[in-house]
Amino acid sequence: MTEGTGVLQGRVAIVTGGSRGLGFAMAGGLARAGASVVVAARSADAVERAAAGLRASGADAIGVVCDVREESSVASLVTATVERHGRLDILVNNAGINIRKAPDVLSMDEWREVIDTNLTSALLGARAAYPHMKAAGGGKIINLGSMFSRFGASYAAAYAASKAGIVGLTKSLAVAWAPDDIQVNAILPGWIDTDLTRGSREQVPGLAERVVARTPAGRWGRPDDVAGIAVFLASDASDFITGAAIPVDGGYSALG
Numbered sequence: 535m536t537e538g539t540g541v542l543q544g545r546v547a548i549v550t551g552g553s554r555g556l557g558f559a560m561a562g563g564l565a566r567a568g569a570s571v572v573v574a575a576r577s578a579d580a581v582e583r584a585a586a587g588l589r590a591s592g593a594d595a596i597g598v599v600c601d602v603r604e605e606s607s608v609a610s611l612v613t614a615t616v617e618r619h620g621r622l623d624i625l626v627n628n629a630g631i632n633i634r635k636a637p638d639v640l641s642m643d644e645w646r647e648v649i650d651t652n653l654t655s656a657l658l659g660a661r662a663a664y665p666h667m668k669a670a671g672g673g674k675i676i677n678l679g680s681m682f683s684r685f686g687a688s689y690a691a692a693y694a695a696s697k698a699g700i701v702g703l704t705k706s707l708a709v710a711w712a713p714d715d716i717q718v719n720a721i722l723p724g725w726i727d728t729d730l731t732r733g734s735r736e737q738v739p740g741l742a743e744r745v746v747a748r749t750p751a752g753r754w755g756r757p758d759d760v761a762g763i764a765v766f767l768a769s770d771a772s773d774f775i776t777g778a779a780i781p782v783d784g785g786y787s788a789l790g
């Protein structure tokens with residue numbers, strides 16, 4: 535990494551769910567662009583490993599344990615970041631889970647777990663970050679939606695509801711905080727090869743092949759496929775883009 539030349543030099547970013555998968559790839563992209571990154575997840579070992587991996591390639595990175603379902607835990611994450619770095623410029627609300635069950639057998643606890651982890655967490659993170667971004671005169675909030683922000687599946691009622699909700703939340707925060715020069719956007723990844731979708735491939739017969747057949751690019755996505763859009767949405771290059779939901783899907787959602 536070249537010292538001092540990245541478009542995000544001097545910026546400070548939090549990536550929830552940054553210990554693996556898309557979050558780790560986006561944290562790497564932000565760090566390569568010059569940002570100091572804080573990766574957050576529930577597993578202390580995993581966040582420490584992720585931060586050490588980022589530091590090994592020259593990044594300024596730390597891991598913080600956080601459960602995004604808990605308001606106090608999210609508030610502590612933001613406080614720890616601001617205490618260490620004196621600012622918070624970029625928040626990536628990425629932590630997410632899926633519980634694959636038919637809607638008639640999904641328990642209400644399971645419904646709430648998915649909604650709390652994937653959707654309410656983004657409001658908690660954004661609200662904790664807001665005063666710091668407002669005081670600094672601007673900021674960037676990036677929320678992770680999905681193809682399930684647009685489509686449904688028999689096993690994805692809670693997940694799809696949470697991801698469609700992310701788009702509505704993104705637009706509302708974007709409108710509310712545009713006067714503060716805070717841009718809020720969503721990334722809608724297609725099918726990317728991570729631990730999360732490995733579960734889907736194991737539980738949903740034929741899914742791996744169907745995704746390749748349905749994706750114009752003819753392949754599954756790789757976590758690094760979302761790193762570039764995260765850097766763009768975190769940088770000054772996207773200052774007039776807010777409330778958008780941008781697919782990164784190899785053409786999946788373009789195919790009629």
Ligand code: NAP
Nearest residue numbers: 551553555556575576577601602629630680725726728730
């Ligand atoms: P993943 O590999 O399963 O990683 C999920 C991350 O979230 C882990 O770091 C996990 O760490 C963390 N996490 C889960 N629950 C958490 C909680 N309560 N508090 C804090 N951290 C938590 O998933 P992924 O595939 O990278 O997905 C990342 C995001 O992209 C999710 O929002 C997902 O819905 C979205 N997405 C993924 C795809 C895809 O194809 N992979 C497609 C569309 C959208 P701990 O378990 O240690 O907490």
